[in-house]
Amino acid sequence: MVPTFAPRLARIALLPLILMTRPPEASAALGGTVTSVDADRVHVQGALMRIVQTGPVAMHELRSSSGTMIREYVNSSSGTVFAVAWDGPWIPDLRQVLGDHFDHYQAAMRARQQARRARGVVAIDDAGLVVQMGGHPRAFTGRAYLTGQLPAGVQLGTIR
Amino acid sequence: MIRPLLAAFLLIAVATPKCGDSSSSDGSSAPLMNFQSIVVNAGPTNNYFNGAFTSVTLCAPGTSTCQTIGGILVDTGSSGLRLLNDSLTLSLPQQTDSSGAPVAECFPFVDGYTWGAVKSADIKMGGEQASSVPIQVIASPGLPAIPASCTSFGTAENTLDSLGANGILGVGLFREDCGPGCVNIGSSNPGLYYSCPSAGCASISQSLARQVLNPVALFSTDNNGVVIQFPSLPAGGSATATGTMVFGIGTQSNNGLGSAKVFTVDAQGNLSTSYGSQTYGGSYLDSGSNGIFFLDANTTGLPVCTTSTDFYCPSTLQSQSATIRGINGANSAVNFNVGNADTLNGRFTAFSEVAGPNPGSFDWGLSFFFGRTVFTAIEGQSTPGGVGPYFAF
Secondary structure (H helix, E strand, O other): HHHHHHHHHHHHHOOOOOOOOOOOOOOOOOOOEOOOHHHHHHHOEEEEEEEEEEEOOEEEEEEEOOEEEEEEEOOOOOEEEEEEEEEEEEOOOOOHHHHHHHHHHHHHHHHHHOOOOOOEEEEEOOEEEEEEEEEEEOEEEEEEHHHHHOOOOOHHOOHH | HHHHHHHHHHHHHHOOOOOOOOOOOOOOOOOOOEEEEEEOOOOOOOOOEEEEEEEEEEOOOOOEEEEEEEEEEEEEEEEEEEHHHHOOHHHHHHHHOOOEEEEEEEEEEEEEEEEEEEEEEEEEEEOEEEEEEEEEEEOOOOOOOOOOHHHOOOOEOHHHHHHHHHHHHHHOOEEEOOOOHHHOOOOOOOOOOEOOOOOOOOOOOHHHHOOOHHHHHHHOOOEEEEEEEEEOOOOOOOEEEEEEEOOOOOOOOOOOOOOOEEEEOOOOOEEEEEEOEEEEEEEEEEEOOOOOEEHHHHHHHHOOOOOOOOOEEEOOOOOEEEEEEOOOOOOEEEEEEEHHHHEEEEEEEEEEOEEEEEEEEEEEHHHEOOOEEEEEEOOEEEEOEEEEEEEEE
């Protein structure tokens, strides 16, 4: 399915606003396939605002119904979501957005709580999973990515 | 303005620890009561790193049945009082919805969420009082299971160990903890408030007046904001530090803006910070963050600690400079130092050189507050520096 998907993605990338019609899948966003982006859109009752293709990366931008922008970064050749980022008044549904990596995130946060370290931001870098969050109520930001799945040449500064 | 404040503090400390409803206004000789002390120490868990704590007195509404709870984190980054149920011996009335079901809240912080009932209390701090303030009682018993839409905010902070404090006192820029979004009906509501009949909790619309409220905004006087004042700390930190939280801005002889500059914020409570040739929006002043969290190792040249990726760990003290800019264009250069967090942690509890990464933004946390007088003006409230919300320093 991955090889057949890449050309299709290239086509839709040309359009500013797409209403995708595939049924939602239970698969996760981060680490999932590109179809999970639509599952996220359905879950957050949001709208797909745009898809921007830059080199090997397709950025799908969603707007959740409560106003938080969620950007999911897809490796066009593998069809895998290797990074997600968000900003808006409230934290997005992390169980949905982090997908299979949510439990890993939770475990890393519990370990961090024991150490009584930072309060106010999150900077998890644990076994291939990076989660960075900041902000405050009414203005949260964050991003998560899989260090082993970053396409060659992708600048971290563009994931935001 | 530091000297008169200290003088007033000494006067109060010596003379009258308890004081009635004396309405001391400008020109009267009554002692000022619009302040209380805040302390940076290891907190109720005895291992907190750079956190400012204070006490709050709560009373059952309209009664003299009261309880004073210490170890409450002072947070200019949020609004409203949240307390661990375990720290509360007082019985407080539960807020209910139109069907009589208890109302609960799930409140997201960056590092996790607090879950618990919305209850009502009279709140006293310094000589100020606010009546029937909606507060969140974290982990209050008797509620159904925490809904999945709440646990999806991340990690639970519903115990002393996970919260690191007996409560959080949000004395931030806003009157309500959530604001207009939580009044919305339907999917645009962020789902912070819940109706919780025994069958289970469901998200509800919550009017502004019934949301968890910044208690300062409900004081009868000195209700337009807070002033947080800390002495400078020596390099290497201090065992503890004691500061003052003054209520009101420009309402008494001890809370004038003086030479402080006003930095207005956007609707989300943010201003911007310039560093090098770049400007970063989404910046803010937050006493509840325990360091200055800014940018990343590549941009700053500061190495991240090996044992904790939350902080920077340069081998020697590094001086940094950035410029804070309000939406109104006011700007001020800020020079600060960054120390080695791994070396600092465990030695003392109060530091002005604790910092860490926060890609693309500046969170001016508690380290920033040492050696400064920082004003936080509440939205919609008039002050001599204009209508809030704004920060000033």
